[in-house]
Each structure stands twice: as C-alpha cells, then as structure tokens.
Amino acid sequence: MSKTTNKFSPEVRERAVRMVSEHRADHRSEWDALVSIAGKIGCTAETLRRWCRDDAGRRAEPAALADDDRARLKLLEREVKELRRANEILRKASAYFAMAELDRPGR
Template sequence: MMNTMSQRFSPEVRERAVRMVGEHRADYGSEWAAMTSIAAKIGCTAETLRRWCRDEARRRAGPAGQAGDERVRLKELEREVKELRRANEILRKASAYFAMAELDRRGK
C-alpha cells in the first residue's frame, strides 16, 4: 500500500505537504489535526502524511540523530539492568535469611 502511495504522489508533492505541516502546525490544535486537514487537501490519508513527516524527520536527523536516540535508550536499559541487579541481590539475601530462619525453626 505504501508503495502505491509513493508512486501516486510525486516527491515534490510529498515535500510540499511535509513543509505545509511544519508551516501550519500552529494554526491547528495538534500536529495530527494539521496533518488531517492538509492530507484531505492533497488527496492522501493523514496516516500517509504522518509517515512522510516521520521519514523526513529521520532523514534530517541522519545517523547522528539516530545515534542520540540509541544512546538515550542504552542509558535507560543500563539503568534498568542496575535496578534489576539490585533487586535480585535483595531477593537473594532475603531468600538466604528466610532459609536460615527455617532451618533454625526446624532445629528446635
């Protein structure tokens, strides 16, 4: 389906539509509202226009922008691993404590 839309609209029309979203975003309550209105005017779906805008944003960001996103995601994952290791250590110690308490109870 995306291939059909890409063939149906020229690169110039796509670029113009994406530019219009950026230029007229402030005229609408949300970016989606701007996309819906502009998409209706050029004859595509709002989802298609949203995809074009997303692709353009990625193209502009280039590898550096993606690398930044990956760095942020990596930091989040490292933080999560640290928290999980801490929780596992607490659980391991609690398990050992309760195992010892159970052995002491049985011995009496």
C-alpha cells in the same frame, strides 16, 4: 487475512506526501491541500493525512535524539541494568535468609 488491498504503490504515496508539502502555501490550510491532492490521486483526505503523519514520524526518528540525549540514554540504560542486578541479588538474599529463618529451632 485482511480484506483491504494496498491500492497505492510506495512511489505514489511518496509523491502525494511531497505534493502536500510543496503546495501547502497555495491553500488556506493543510487540510485544504490534503483534500485537493487526495482528489487528484484518488484517495481520501484522511488517508493522505495519515501518509503525511507517518512520513513525518519516519523523518523525525533519527534526528530526534541529540548527542547529549543519546549519552544520557546510555547512562540511564546502564543504571537500569545495575539496579536490576542489585534487585536480583537482594531477592536471592531474601530467599536465603527466609529459608534460614524457617530452619532455625523455635524460641
């Protein structure tokens, strides 16, 4: 069992991340904005940075693959499936011929 507790609700996290993006222009760097906002909500700047990174990753996932990338991925997955099937057939054939070789009388 973890000794850490989840002190901040998802709503507070979302608001803090939104505040960072809204007030980024008011500060010299993103880190300055993180430090400022983290102090206001009572978390560390590193925690807030992690929330921002996680949020950016969640938003980027659905849009990450364009239609042509999806088509290519589907094609590659189909090819991998066919190659695995072919490897299985070759593995079985190899075992069959190895057994036949062992059953053959000596030369």
